[in-house]
Amino acid sequence: MIEMLQPDFMRRALVAAALVGLVAPVIGTFLVQRRLALLGDGIGHVALTGVALGFLTNTAPVFTALIVSAAGAVLIELVRVRARTSGDVALALLFYGGIAGGVLLIGLAPGASTATLTAYLFGSVSTVDVQDVYVVAGLAVLVLGVIGYFGRELFVVCQDEDVARAHGLPVRFLSLVIAVTAALTVVLAMRVVGVLLVSALMVVPVAAAQQLARSFRVTIGLAMAIGVVAALGGLSTAYYVDVAPGSAIVLLALAVFGAAVAAGYAVRxxxxxxxxxRGGGRGATVGTMPQSERGSVSI
Structure with missing residues (x-):
């Protein structure tokens, strides 16, 4: 462990990975509750277009990815609501347009290469510098601040939009807040796990936490803990085994999910x-338990 902390790049990578593991499951909890688990994946494809645009215009790729991702998140929400397009169709449009635009612009960018594209697709924590750490930390504070400020309202919207409207909440604005915050999270995490795997770190820890938690707040806290463990554990594994950090992080998160499923089943x-x-043998069996007892997130 001490050996791993000696290189400067590993210390920077561990800080960045811990921040990503902490923040990604927070917005992921809201996406899962709203049945938009793949939104992060779609925004990741759009972020690739932003990265390519940065190389094409000789601008910081993180900055252009942030702008393009936020614009794509707003666009997908407007398409979903105003065009009366179902969520899965709207996400498919985002997938195809994002990846096609990214590949096209990367081919036109003079300073881009296959290695550069791969680094953003699958993450490259070994190249994280001090400036990247500051950017990741700033985005993490921004995402947590937004969730902390709008948390209650976002929870109501994710549970039932009709109920939220009945309470006078600005549902459309709050939906845009969720989408744009997801875009910020994608840009925050892309240097660690890559744009193609970032959605997994937003969703898998939440899915694992839902197997054990019985309330929304506990689910968020447990998902954050799982995210940090997966990020730091996967990065440590990648250092010693010499594998891609992004894939190691996601696979470790999936392993935690499998363990959580088994533990949740045993507890239930x-x-x-x-x-x-207590009921003289007439109690409910596992197959007839209420939904709230089967690991779902309740109010």
Missing amino acids: ALRARRRGE
Whole structure:
């Protein structure tokens, strides 16, 4: 462990990975609740266009990716609402347009190469410098600040838009807040896990937390903890085994999800057995338990 902390690039990479693992599951919890788990993946494809635009215009790729991703997030929300297009069709349009635009602009950019494209597609924490750490930290503070300020309203919108409207909440504005915050998170995480894998770090820790948590707040806290463990554990594994950090982080998160499924099933089976014993054998079985007891996020 001490050996891994000696290189400067690893210390910077660990800080960046910890911030990404902490923040990505926060916005991911809202996306999962709203059944838009693939929105991060779609925005990641658009971010690739932003990165390519940065190389084409000789501008900082992170800056152009941030602008293009935010614009793409707003566009996808407007298409979904105003054009009466279903969420999956709108996301498909974002997927195709983002990846096609990215490949086209990368081919036109004189300073870009296959290695450069791969670094942004799958992450390259070994090239993270001090400036990148500051950018990641700034975006992390911004995302957490937005969630902290609008958290209650966003929760209501994600649960039921009709209920949110009935309470007088600006549903369209809050939907845009979720989309733009997701775009910020994608740009925040792309140097660590890459634009093609960032959605996994936004969704998998949340899915794992839902197997064990019974409330929204506990789900967010547990998902953040899982995200940090997966990010730091995957990066450490990549250092010692010499594999791609992004893939190691995601696979470790998936392993935690598998363990959470098994643990959640065991806990629910134990609860069902105890209820059956208290009810004289007439309690609910696992197959007939209410949804809130099966690991879903309740209010």
